[in-house]
Amino acid sequence: MPSIKKVAEVAGVSVGTVSHVITGSVPVSEPLRVKVQAAIRKLNYHPNHVARSLKTSKTWTLGIIVPDLTISFFPQVISGAEAAARARDYSLIAVNSNDDGERQKSLLSLLRSQRVEGILLVVAAAPTPLNQISLMIDAGIPIVCLDRIPDRVPVDSVSVEDQDAAQLGVQHLIEMGHRRIVIVTGPLALKNERRRVQGYRQALQGAGIPRDESLIWPGNLRPPDIAAMCRERLSVSPLPDAVFCTNGPTALGVLRAFRDRGLSTPRDIAFATFDELTVDDIFTPSITTIVQPAFDIGYRAAQILLDRINGPSNAESVTLRLPAHLEIRASSGRR
Amino acid sequence: MPSIKKVAEVAGVSVGTVSHVITGSVPVSEPLRVKVQAAIRKLNYHPNHVARSLKTSKTWTLGIIVPDLTISFFPQVISGAEAAARARDYSLIAVNSNDDGERQKSLLSLLRSQRVEGILLVVAAAPTPLNQISLMIDAGIPIVCLDRIPDRVPVDSVSVEDQDAAQLGVQHLIEMGHRRIVIVTGPLALKNERRRVQGYRQALQGAGIPRDESLIWPGNLRPPDIAAMCRERLSVSPLPDAVFCTNGPTALGVLRAFRDRGLSTPRDIAFATFDELTVDDIFTPSITTIVQPAFDIGYRAAQILLDRINGPSNAESVTLRLPAHLEIRASSGRR
DNA sequence: CTGTTAGCGCCTTCAA
DNA sequence: TTGAAGGCGCTAACAG
Numbered sequence: 001m002p003s004i005k006k007v008a009e010v011a012g013v014s015v016g017t018v019s020h021v022i023t024g025s026v027p028v029s030e031p032l033r034v035k036v037q038a039a040i041r042k043l044n045y046h047p048n049h050v051a052r053s054l055k056t057s058k059t060w061t062l063g064i065i066v067p068d069l070t071i072s073f074f075p076q077v078i079s080g081a082e083a084a085a086r087a088r089d090y091s092l093i094a095v096n097s098n099d100d101g102e103r104q105k106s107l108l109s110l111l112r113s114q115r116v117e118g119i120l121l122v123v124a125a126a127p128t129p130l131n132q133i134s135l136m137i138d139a140g141i142p143i144v145c146l147d148r149i150p151d152r153v154p155v156d157s158v159s160v161e162d163q164d165a166a167q168l169g170v171q172h173l174i175e176m177g178h179r180r181i182v183i184v185t186g187p188l189a190l191k192n193e194r195r196r197v198q199g200y201r202q203a204l205q206g207a208g209i210p211r212d213e214s215l216i217w218p219g220n221l222r223p224p225d226i227a228a229m230c231r232e233r234l235s236v237s238p239l240p241d242a243v244f245c246t247n248g249p250t251a252l253g254v255l256r257a258f259r260d261r262g263l264s265t266p267r268d269i270a271f272a273t274f275d276e277l278t279v280d281d282i283f284t285p286s287i288t289t290i291v292q293p294a295f296d297i298g299y300r301a302a303q304i305l306l307d308r309i310n311g312p313s314n315a316e317s318v319t320l321r322l323p324a325h326l327e328i329r330a331s332s333g334r335r
Numbered sequence: 336m337p338s339i340k341k342v343a344e345v346a347g348v349s350v351g352t353v354s355h356v357i358t359g360s361v362p363v364s365e366p367l368r369v370k371v372q373a374a375i376r377k378l379n380y381h382p383n384h385v386a387r388s389l390k391t392s393k394t395w396t397l398g399i400i401v402p403d404l405t406i407s408f409f410p411q412v413i414s415g416a417e418a419a420a421r422a423r424d425y426s427l428i429a430v431n432s433n434d435d436g437e438r439q440k441s442l443l444s445l446l447r448s449q450r451v452e453g454i455l456l457v458v459a460a461a462p463t464p465l466n467q468i469s470l471m472i473d474a475g476i477p478i479v480c481l482d483r484i485p486d487r488v489p490v491d492s493v494s495v496e497d498q499d500a501a502q503l504g505v506q507h508l509i510e511m512g513h514r515r516i517v518i519v520t521g522p523l524a525l526k527n528e529r530r531r532v533q534g535y536r537q538a539l540q541g542a543g544i545p546r547d548e549s550l551i552w553p554g555n556l557r558p559p560d561i562a563a564m565c566r567e568r569l570s571v572s573p574l575p576d577a578v579f580c581t582n583g584p585t586a587l588g589v590l591r592a593f594r595d596r597g598l599s600t601p602r603d604i605a606f607a608t609f610d611e612l613t614v615d616d617i618f619t620p621s622i623t624t625i626v627q628p629a630f631d632i633g634y635r636a637a638q639i640l641l642d643r644i645n646g647p648s649n650a651e652s653v654t655l656r657l658p659a660h661l662e663i664r665a666s667s668g669r670r
Numbered sequence: 671c672t673g674t675t676a677g678c679g680c681c682t683t684c685a686a
Numbered sequence: 687t688t689g690a691a692g693g694c695g696c697t698a699a700c701a702g
Contacts, residue, residue, distance in 0.1 A: 001450075001474065001475065003678090003679055003680085004679065004680060004681095005679075005680095013688080013689085014688070014689045014690075015679090015680080015681095015689085015690090016681085016682085016688070016689055016690070016691095017687090017688060017689075019680065019681055019682085020681095020687090020688085022680095022681095023680095023681075023682095025681085025682085026682090026687080026688090027687065028687070028688085029687060029688085032687085032688080044470065044474065046444060046447045046448045047448055047679090047680080048389075048448065048450060048678090048679055048680070049448045049449050049450065050385055050388045050389050050394065050449070050450050050678090050679080050680095051389050051678070051679035051680045051681090051694090052679080052680055052681075053385045053680095053694095054383075054385050054386050054389050054678090054679080054680075054693095054694050054695065054696090055679080055680050055681050055682085055693080055694055056680085056681065056682095056694085057694075059385065069410045069411070069413055069414040069417070070407070070410060070411055070414055072405075072407055072410075074410075075404045075405060075407075075409075075410035076404070076405055078404055078429075079404040079405055079431065082404070082430065082431065091428065091430070091445065091449070092428075092429075092430070093426065093427075093428045093429075094413075094427075094428075094429050095417065095426070095427070096414065096417065109381060110426065112381045113381045113382055113383065113384045114384050114385070114426070115336075115383060115384065115385050135379065139336065139379065140336065286621070295405075338694090338695055338696085339695060339696060339697095340695075340696095348672080348673085349672065349673045349674075350673085350674090350695090350696080350697095351672070351673055351674070351675090351697085351698090352671090352672060352673075354696065354697060354698085355671090355672085355697095357696095357697095358697075358698095360697085360698080361671080361672090361698090362671065363671070363672080364671060364672085367671085367672080382695090382696080383694090383695050383696070385694090385695080385696095386678090386694070386695035386696040386697090387695080387696055387697075388678090388696095389678050389679065389680090389694090389695080389696075390677080390678050390695080390696045390697050390698085391678085391696085391697065391698090392678070
């Protein structure tokens with residue numbers, strides 16, 4: 001792999017001149033520039049970003065950590081983030097934490113060692129030590145949290161209008177004639193999960209349905225655990241009329257429990273959820289879904305991150321909420 | 336961001352010793368090691384991979400280029416590749432080409448500048464100049480092609496048992512009573528697309544259905560273009576009994592044409608395809624699908640790549656084919 | 671075992 | 687406008 005030195009040699013100029021041609025930071029006379037470019041082509045030279053980064057301490061790279069690449073929501077987020085990054089000449093390195101707190105920690109460390117200039121983070125299911133995030137930010141590596149917003153950490157965040165969106169979904173279930181509606185959630189330590197529960201409550205209240213805390217089933221975002229919990233709770237009658245999930249992994253768990261219990265939607269029980277699921281799971285009837293603007297969430301988050309990277313570090317933390325919409329399909333129907 | 340020098344200073348040792356502690360390449364006495372580790376923790380030191388890479392010319396990084404992150408097949412591939420990479424302490428940087436040949440070219444250049452040690456490539460729809468690939472390989476950056484296998488380039492590749500899989504799908508359609516079966520494909524310049532057509536032919540032949548070349552509709556992998564083509568061809572009667580697609584983007588295009596023409600599956604026309612689609616598209620009836628082992632494809636491809644990186648460069652090129660299976664759902668049913 | 675030192679490839683003053 | 691030289695942070699000899 002040729003270096004700048006080789007290029008200089010072939011072009012018959014100094015390395016400085018070659019560098020000037022490449023960066024364009026210093027004017028170079030026409031004839032020399034032509035010679036240099038010829039040499040570059042001839043050698044098929046590609047500037048070594050590693051060396052450049054070391055010198056300039058600019059890596060032009062962002063990191064994004066998501067819990068799972070196979071829940072269609074996250075790849076879409078990544079797409080959006082990548083688009084925003086690219087628009088500003090940044091690259092994106094995407095890694096997944098498998099919703100494992102330890103792994104998230106080591107990934108943060110890895111990204112830091114790679115000297116990414118900022119990180120987009122969807123926190124792992126496990127309780128994220130708050131200071132994992134604060135430490136990074138203090139070290140000068142800005143972080144923007146997406147989708148799942150940790151509590152009590154003053155960090156930039158982008159998510160959906162959680163409360164409105166949940167309310168929308170639950171209202172729809174109510175309109176379809178369901179009254180005993182279970183909500184299965186992620187950890188209530190996450191701000192946005194709590195807001196979604198809030199939306200659920202509001203919908204019930206608006207319909208004059210009395211509150212029943214036993215219908216709120218908090219989970220840990222791990223499909224197998226969720227499935228186990230639901231299998232158990234769904235084995236005692238009477239069944240609820242409907243189940244509403246606040247996120248994709250949870251929905252996956254619930255649907256598995258339905259399958260294991262031989263329940264079909266909407267015949268035996270109605271169903272609606274946040275987030276599209278991949279089709280390669282078990283359900284045949286199409287699923288009523290709250291669709292988040294996943295691409296935009298990624299896009300906007302990356303923009304905020306880039307602004308912070310290239311702006312003052314003392315700016316107020318930004319909280320952005322985007323609207324979601326309801327996609328009505330079969331699973332939520334009347335029985 | 337503290338450097339190794341700072342750590343040495345705080346620990347009261349030389350930079351060499353710190354380096355030895357970190358890399359473990361040279362034994363260090365207990366007391367010094369403890370002091371160094373304390374200093375590392377105290378400073379929250381993270382080794383600068385950029386500098387390390389410059390020195391060692393090992394980046395421990397792989398690149399993967401896919402045409403689209405929102406077709407669920409690709410994120411799964413990426414997941415697999417990431418898992419295999421991580422198992423060998425490699426990171427993966429994932430970028431998408433939007434199926435744009437130019438962009439693919441610049442991404443290859445980018446990855447090369449980033450000094451990734453190898454590249455997993457799903458070639459873009461546009462005709463990939465063969466030498467784009469050969470040039471990289473000649474420059475010592477191994478490439479493994481996934482899913483779409485370009486013609487006449489001796490390159491490692493991992494894909495599915497294309498012919499068998501296609502045959503399986505078409506046989507199923509035949510068993511469901513369909514005889515005039517259209518196959519919509521990607522560019523036939525891709526080896527595996529041709530093999531899929533081959534499987535289609537074989538299935539027809541096995542059923543004694545006469546060959547009709549006008550039922551083979553090659554496309555360019557771009558959903559909008561495919562949709563336009565199908566809208567046109569599906570407006571002349573008689574309609575075919577069924578449509579079979581050789582890949583996800585194509586299927587998306589075909590389904591849009593169905594929608595635009597008011598055709599529903601399987602009532603008006605039966606349908607089956609390679610690749611799961613995301614649910615956020617237009618179809619309500621579930622879709623019969625040839626499911627590729629996407630995760631495994633990524634995983635195995637990364638393994639092959641890593642073997643090549645760390646092995647002799649003159650080895651024979653590897654061609655790996657994994658079996659796919661048929662997931663029968665509603666869209667392929669009898670009318 | 672521990673310390674010293676020479677670069678890895680590049681950019682960026684600074685002089686000429 | 688061009689060239690020379692220092693140094694980014696680290697590792698890997700090598701010398702002590």
